[in-house]
Structure formats: structure tokens, C-alpha cells
Amino acid sequence: MAEIEKIAVIGAGVMGAAIAAHGANAGALVVLLDVVPGAARKAIDRLAKTDPAPLMSKRFAARITPGSIEDDFDLLADCDWIIEAVIEDAAIKRDLYARIETVRKPGAIVSSNTSTLPLAVLCEGLPPSFRQRFLITHFFNPPRYMRLLEIVKGADTAQEAINTVVNFADQKMGKSVIACRDTPGFIANRIGTYWLHCAVTEAIAQGIDVETADALIGRPMGIPKTGVFGLLDLVGLDLMPHVLGSLENALPSDDAFHALGKAPDILSRMIDDGYTGRKGKGGFYRLNAKREKEVIDLATGAYGPAQRPVPAAVKAAKAKKGKGALRAMMSHDSPEGRYAFSVIGKTLSYAAALIGEIGDDIDAVDRAMRLGYNWKYGPFELIDRLGAHWLAQRLSAPPSFLSAVGEGRFYRVSAGRLHRFDGSGYIAVTRPAGVLLLEDVKRRTRPLATNGSASLWDIGDGALCLEFHSKMNTINPLTLAMIARVVKIGPRALVIYNEGANFSVGANIGLFHYAGKFGLWPFVRWMVKRGQRVYRALKHAPFPVVAAPSGMALGGGCEIVLHCDAIQAHSETYIGLVEAGVGIVPGWGGCVEMLSRWAVRENAPRGPMPPVMKAFELIATATVAKSAEQAREAGFLRPTDGATMNRDRVLFDAKQRALKMVEGYMPPAPQPLVLPGPTGKAALVLAIHDFVKRGLATAHDETVALQLARVLSGGDCDMTEPLEADRVLDLERDALLRLAHTPQTRARIAHILKTGKPLRN
Structure with missing residues (x-):
């Protein structure tokens, strides 16, 4: 199997630049090209400022070479994998592929990051030599953090090319690679877009407010606390019309997606007014001038204070707990319970109806939704929690795949192994070599x-x-x-x-x-x-x-x-x-271990003070x-x-x-520390006082830092005599207990337990 050592990404937009960054994270050299001269360089510069960071280390930016399509196209000549991430226009992409074919080295693989265009359309008119090395690799945004990578191969794609990309994406990029069929939206976006669209349209039709909908179609379903409307705010409302329009045009007329109707009018009005989500003035949620959370009324479009409701159906789920919680919510005799069933029931039914079309492996579908949309449970895992027979009885027209499992489950354990239902029986779920769960x-x-x-x-x-x-x-x-x-x-x-x-x-x-x-x-x-x-x-x-x-x-x-x-x-x-954030110091040997690491670190300055300074910097600033x-x-x-x-x-x-490590293993020998004692502490105290004077540290930050300085400098030790680790542990323990007694530390601990956020006092 060929190795991928150099990657090219064409298109330096948000997604293209992030893919390039993750290629660098994976250890590859990367070429980033864009049609606009200078755009790739600016994109690389933005990587260091983006939060969450696309690069695992700022140093990795040096692995990316910027260029323009017009002036630097020849840089593709020695690339092993060329990823296209340009505008979603089939004609533009095909023209680009034809040009790539003139410089691509033998064996080099080309892929598109498209999520809307069929592979067969992208390959039209291109020679067999290109089609054999072409596939779709659909990354999810942000590529560094989203583990899902959907791969689509064509009828002519060589298996060796697939294997090469899968191996690199799995082991070097950390991706969970899922093979998809060449169908609109592939797996995750096909189901995920239906789910989002269903939740919004049903909320409007049934008069369910935004907060209630998110309370229902959120944590009780195993969805992140953003729920549906919060998720749309996060990804950007302006993206939805394009995604919905793409599926509407691509899906056959009898697909259940069409029954949900068009994008609601309120969505276009919000976008026109600049309410595109968190990247705009707000979305379904916004913060007012006082930084108070407000939520939109879906009927009037007006914003009002957030109420944080806990619907009775959610209370029923909490009372039930375990696997019966979701069923309790969906069967609750209330408008909220009926809404929950309409959204979750339709979504799970839709997923079951797509088996055989988007893929045959329910485990792959479940992994796609867990990894692509951060669901805790995939659709078929959710059905098992509800009971397939119970769900089928509640649906007016259950899909045949759901009915086929009868009163059984989609997953079962047999002889200590997980098995999945394939429509007629059960087959073992397999793991790739080198995976141990x-x-x-x-x-x-x-x-x-x-x-x-x-x-x-x-x-x-x-x-x-x-x-x-x-x-x-x-x-x-x-x-x-x-x-x-x-x-x-x-x-x-x-x-x-x-x-x-x-x-x-x-x-x-x-x-x-x-x-x-x-x-x-x-x-x-x-x-x-x-x-x-x-x-x-x-x-x-x-x-x-x-x-x-x-x-x-x-x-x-x-x-x-x-x-x-x-x-x-x-x-x-x-x-x-991070102990300083709650007003204490590390008490279980953290100070000792950081001092020990920096004392022997290669190329670090020698002497008693440099390890103390570095440990102090890391610990005092949490x-x-x-x-x-x-x-x-x-x-x-x-x-x-x-x-x-x-x-x-x-x-x-x-x-x-x-x-x-087993053969010949010997436990580490005790490592005495050479610490500066009172002289070192005095130097740290000067730095601490300077931070306070500049307003960079609070009064209690100073108290904590002074105790930390005493621990790291070794208390009253003599720098000419090595100090045993046990003595530093005594200092740790005394400092922690002294700080724990203070009202300020107790206030910090109480505040973080209540709010999850640190208190600066």
C-alpha cells in the first residue's frame, strides 16, 4: 500500500484551510492553493488565531506551503493526495480535475470534499486514469475535532486508492472512516438534515416554543445541550437554505423529506435581518445589551427573556431514568410529548427506511450520527432503547426494515460479542486491526x-x-x-x-x-x-x-x-x-512531578531556578x-x-x-530535587507583586501564588542540599490545607460547583 506523505488542498476557504491544518496535524507536508493570490497565506495566518484551534501546535503551520492556482499549480506534481474543496459547482470542479490530471504524478489520489454533488456527476468526461484514483472524502467541520470522515467510491475507483486514504485517515488523522453510497447527503447529513428540518417545522406547526423544543429534542434524546435550535445557531442559519435546497433538488419525489415542506419563512426573515446565529447578531437565541439571554418567538419573530422551561414530558423522562426515559417522554400525554414523538419517531423511521439505500450496516449509520452530529446514541441504538416493536406499533406506516426486526433488537450480544441485525439475521460487529475497546x-x-x-x-x-x-x-x-x-x-x-x-x-x-x-x-x-x-x-x-x-x-x-x-x-x-483556579495548589504530587520533568528536560536551562520558574508559570496560571x-x-x-x-x-x-516495558522492568528510583529555597521564593514574590500591580491577578490569586511559590522553591531548604520528594509533598499538603481554610478558596469552590465557572476574587 502506498504511503501518503504530502497532501494538497485546493481552496483556502474556512473548510479547505482547516483540512490543510489537520493534514499538518497528521504529520504530512501540505500545499494549500487558492484561486485568489495571497488568500492561502492569509488563511494560514488565520489558523493561529482561530478558536477552537485547527492546529494542534502553532509550529505545525510551518508544514503548510501557500500558493495560488495560477502561479503554483506545479506544486501538485509531487503530492500523494490532492483534496479539492472549492465552490459546489460541478462544472468548475470538473475543469479543475482536468487540469489536475495534467500535473498529477502516477498513483496520486484526488478527492472532493463535496457533500452535495454525486461522484458520478463529478467524473463525467474524465479519463479512466483519473476515475481510478478519484473518490469523495467528506470531512465534517471542524476537521480536527469531528472524527467522522465519509468516503464514497465510484464504479472505477481502485481499491488500492481507497485503502491508502482509509489507512492514512484512520491512523494519522484519527478519523472514523465510514463507507457511504453515492446518494444525496450520504449518511450523516441525509439523516441529520431531516432531523433538524423536522424539529423546526413541527415546532412551528404544533406551536412549541424554541426552548421547550430544545429541552425535549436535546439531552433526553442523548443530544448535546444545544438541542436543535441551539445547534442551528452554532452552525449558522444561513447554511440551512443551501443544505435544504440541495436535498430538495437531489432527492426523489417520493422521499419522506419532501413531506416536511419548504424552509420556514421565519428562517429567511432572520437571515435577511442579520440573525444568522452565533456568527451574526444572534439566531433563535441572542444576548441583549445587558448580556442576558433572549429567545425568539417562532410565531411573531419577537425576542423575549429566556425562561428555561422544564416540560412535564421531560420530568416524566427524568423520573423514569434509564432506557425507559425516552419512551416515557415520547408517550407523555401532553403537547410536548406529542411533539417529541413526532420529531423523534419520524427521524428514526426515516433512518430505518434508508437502510438498503444509503448503506446496509446499521452500525455504520449509528457511528455516523454519533460522530457527525454528537448524538450519544445512533438511530438504531435509540430504537433499541425505545423498543422496535413499540415504535413500529406507534407509527402509521413503519418501514419494512423496522418491522423485520419484530419484537427483537437491532443489536444483541452473543458469545461475548456485539452483533447487529442485517434484515434477516445477526452478524458480528467487527473492529479494525489495532482497535481495542x-x-x-x-x-x-x-x-x-x-x-x-x-x-x-x-x-x-x-x-x-x-x-x-x-x-x-x-x-x-x-x-x-x-x-x-x-x-x-x-x-x-x-x-x-x-x-x-x-x-x-x-x-x-x-x-x-x-x-x-x-x-x-x-x-x-x-x-x-x-x-x-x-x-x-x-x-x-x-x-x-x-x-x-x-x-x-x-x-x-x-x-x-x-x-x-x-x-x-x-x-x-x-x-x-488547574487547582489555582479553585484557590488551592496541587496536592497529590503535581508540583513534585513538574519540577522533576523540567529539571531533566533536554535543552532546558540548568540550575535550581529554571524548573521552578516553568512549573510556577504553568501551575499559577492554571x-x-x-x-x-x-x-x-x-x-x-x-x-x-x-x-x-x-x-x-x-x-x-x-x-x-x-x-x-515488562521485560527487565525496574521502578523509577527516587529523584531528589535541587531547589533554590528562600532566595528563589523571593524572586517569585517580586513577580507576583508585579502581576497584582498591573491588575493581572486578584488579591486571592496573590495568596494562592505565594503559597505555590513556597512549595516550588522548597520552603526553607538549602539549595546546596538535594531535597527529597517527600519533603515537597509535605509542603504541598500544608499549602493546600492552609488555602482550603480561607473563605476566599471556599467561595471559589462553592461557585464552581454551582456554576461550572471559576470565580475571580
Whole structure:
């Protein structure tokens, strides 16, 4: 199989530039061309300013070479993959392809990022040599963060070309690649656009207000809290007429999409008035001059204060919980319940009716909706939660595929493996080589040990997996107990990993809040010391330990990562010691580990003060690295630690890394620290006072920073005598407890627990 080392992207608009950025993230050299001279250079410059950042490190911009189509077309000659991302006009695209064919090297692959034009139309009149190397690669925006990549091949596309792109997209770009048929909207946008359009038109027809609709077609369905109208504001209302018009023109007259009708008039009026969503003056939601949230009345177009209603149907779902919650909401005898059923029922029916047209694999459809629209459950997983038979009985004309499953389920577990319904029977859901999912491990085995916050799983070859599963994977006494237990078990190797949205957001500060509220300071001291002992025991355990974080690894979650022998992080790991934001300092060894990392970092300045300054900068400002690459730059990851682009491959890669460390493994030897003592603290104090004078730090920020300065400088130590790590841990613990007693820190903790946002006091 050919390797992709150099990519070209033609079209330096928002999407084209973002695809180029992600090609650079994947380690490829990238050429970015645009029809407008200078546009590609400006697009690259914007990448560094865009939030969320398209680049995993600003350094990666150097991998992108800008140019213009007229002057630099010859730069395509040595590219392995050429991605077209120009205007959605078939004639313009075909002209471009004909020109590409004159410079493309033998074997180079060409793809289009189109989401509206059929591949057969794009290839009309082009030679077989081009058609054999051409396909559609539909990225979702933003390409770095959206894991879905839909691929469409033509009748003439060579399988080797497909394999080459799939392999690169999977392993280097971190994509979940789904093969789609050459049908309008492919999979995710075909179902997703129907769902959005249905939710809006039904809300208008049934007199359901925007907030109520989002409360119903949101979290109870496993949809992000934006709901439908909030999602439309996010993606841009001005995009919808184009998407709806494209499907309206492309779909056959008997498709259920047409029964939903045209785009509602209110949509065009809002767009004309500049209400295009968050990128405009607002959308269905807006902020008034006082920064108060307002919501539009779908009947009148007037804005009024947001009410944040909790419909009775949603209350019924919350009371039911579990798999029966969605059915309880959809069957609730109220206008809201009827609205929920009309939208969800029609959407699930539409998805079932498309099996055989957009694809045959329900698992692929479910993954497309989970990854492309951030649904927690795909359509067929939702049907299983409702009950296929129940849904079919409620629909006036259930699709044949839904009826075929009868009173059964679309998914079932047999012999420890997940199987999917294919219309007549069940076939096993397969995983690509190199993919190991904890959810699959759980289907075939039971935990070796478990409690309410953590579990131990056998992942084969003598390796165990420590999984956190408390709320947001916070660390609490139960978590610490399980860590201590695995140290006693002594596996061949250990991986710390879970499949939650976040690895761990840190210690459960709610315990600190209540302990402080009721004066349970001995408990706080015990928990801090217990965490220090358990983390140190893990660090010096007689077996290799590999952390495999993904998502947020903050505070105590970051600290456990820092105590592992090695890290195999998902590329989208957001890691940092954020304790200063809640008015404390790291108390489970975070200070010790950051000092140790920067003391031995290659090419870093030597001496006792540079590591202290760097650790102070990172911890005092609660710096969070926004990628594994940034984490490496900040020192949270060592140069030897690894990063895996594809989320589904993290556990496998971490396990392999741990097993390779087994032979001849020796726990790390204690590493005394050389710290500057009072002299170093004095230098930090000057910097702290300067920040306060300039208005860059609050009074309590100063208090926290002064305590941190004492910890990092080593207290009253003598810089000529190495300081044992245990002494710095004592300083950590004393500083944390001293700060936890202050009213300001307790106010910060209470505020973040209530609002989820930090308090600056």
C-alpha cells in the first residue's frame, strides 16, 4: 500500500484551510492553493488565531506551503493526495480535475470534499486514469475535532486508492472512516438534515416554543445541550437554505423529506435581518445589551427573556431514568410529548427506511450520527432503547426494515460479542486491526474488582485496565482505594484508561466543599495524604504503568498521569494542573512531578531556578494544554511519551507500550530535587507583586501564588542540599490545607460547583 506523505488542498476557504491544518496535524507536508493570490497565506495566518484551534501546535503551520492556482499549480506534481474543496459547482470542479490530471504524478489520489454533488456527476468526461484514483472524502467541520470522515467510491475507483486514504485517515488523522453510497447527503447529513428540518417545522406547526423544543429534542434524546435550535445557531442559519435546497433538488419525489415542506419563512426573515446565529447578531437565541439571554418567538419573530422551561414530558423522562426515559417522554400525554414523538419517531423511521439505500450496516449509520452530529446514541441504538416493536406499533406506516426486526433488537450480544441485525439475521460487529475497546472487553468478561467509582478489567496478556467511572471521572476515596488495590494485585502491566468523554476532571472538590462547610478538616488532611501515598505507590509499583488519557485530564486527573511510567495519550487530550483556579495548589504530587520533568528536560536551562520558574508559570496560571502536542511542549508529556490520533486505537497502543516495558522492568528510583529555597521564593514574590500591580491577578490569586511559590522553591531548604520528594509533598499538603481554610478558596469552590465557572476574587 502506498504511503501518503504530502497532501494538497485546493481552496483556502474556512473548510479547505482547516483540512490543510489537520493534514499538518497528521504529520504530512501540505500545499494549500487558492484561486485568489495571497488568500492561502492569509488563511494560514488565520489558523493561529482561530478558536477552537485547527492546529494542534502553532509550529505545525510551518508544514503548510501557500500558493495560488495560477502561479503554483506545479506544486501538485509531487503530492500523494490532492483534496479539492472549492465552490459546489460541478462544472468548475470538473475543469479543475482536468487540469489536475495534467500535473498529477502516477498513483496520486484526488478527492472532493463535496457533500452535495454525486461522484458520478463529478467524473463525467474524465479519463479512466483519473476515475481510478478519484473518490469523495467528506470531512465534517471542524476537521480536527469531528472524527467522522465519509468516503464514497465510484464504479472505477481502485481499491488500492481507497485503502491508502482509509489507512492514512484512520491512523494519522484519527478519523472514523465510514463507507457511504453515492446518494444525496450520504449518511450523516441525509439523516441529520431531516432531523433538524423536522424539529423546526413541527415546532412551528404544533406551536412549541424554541426552548421547550430544545429541552425535549436535546439531552433526553442523548443530544448535546444545544438541542436543535441551539445547534442551528452554532452552525449558522444561513447554511440551512443551501443544505435544504440541495436535498430538495437531489432527492426523489417520493422521499419522506419532501413531506416536511419548504424552509420556514421565519428562517429567511432572520437571515435577511442579520440573525444568522452565533456568527451574526444572534439566531433563535441572542444576548441583549445587558448580556442576558433572549429567545425568539417562532410565531411573531419577537425576542423575549429566556425562561428555561422544564416540560412535564421531560420530568416524566427524568423520573423514569434509564432506557425507559425516552419512551416515557415520547408517550407523555401532553403537547410536548406529542411533539417529541413526532420529531423523534419520524427521524428514526426515516433512518430505518434508508437502510438498503444509503448503506446496509446499521452500525455504520449509528457511528455516523454519533460522530457527525454528537448524538450519544445512533438511530438504531435509540430504537433499541425505545423498543422496535413499540415504535413500529406507534407509527402509521413503519418501514419494512423496522418491522423485520419484530419484537427483537437491532443489536444483541452473543458469545461475548456485539452483533447487529442485517434484515434477516445477526452478524458480528467487527473492529479494525489495532482497535481495542473497553466496551467490547466488558461484553465478554466481568471486572476483577469494582466499586462505585472505579473498576479493574483484564485486557489480556496479563495486562489490566484501571477504569474510572464516577461522575466526570472525579477522583475520590473509592478511586484511591481501587488504585491501592491494583498495586497490591501486581499485574504484569497496567493501563489507566476509560471511554468517558473525559479521562478525569480531577479530585472531587465537592468533598472539600462539604468538609469545609462542616469543619471536617481531619478528613481533608486524610484525603490529601492518602492521595499522595497512593499516587507514590503507583509510581514506584513493581510493574509498568501507562496512562492513556483522552479529553480533559485536569488537577488530580493530570497528577495521576504524571505519576505513570509512560503516557500514550489521545491526540485530543487537554491536560493541566488547574487547582489555582479553585484557590488551592496541587496536592497529590503535581508540583513534585513538574519540577522533576523540567529539571531533566533536554535543552532546558540548568540550575535550581529554571524548573521552578516553568512549573510556577504553568501551575499559577492554571495552564491547560489543548492537545497532546501542546502537552509535550509544556512538559506534561515527556519527549518519549506517545500520542495516538484515533480515539479507538488508544487502549491498544497503550497496552502494547506497557507490555514492551515488562521485560527487565525496574521502578523509577527516587529523584531528589535541587531547589533554590528562600532566595528563589523571593524572586517569585517580586513577580507576583508585579502581576497584582498591573491588575493581572486578584488579591486571592496573590495568596494562592505565594503559597505555590513556597512549595516550588522548597520552603526553607538549602539549595546546596538535594531535597527529597517527600519533603515537597509535605509542603504541598500544608499549602493546600492552609488555602482550603480561607473563605476566599471556599467561595471559589462553592461557585464552581454551582456554576461550572471559576470565580475571580
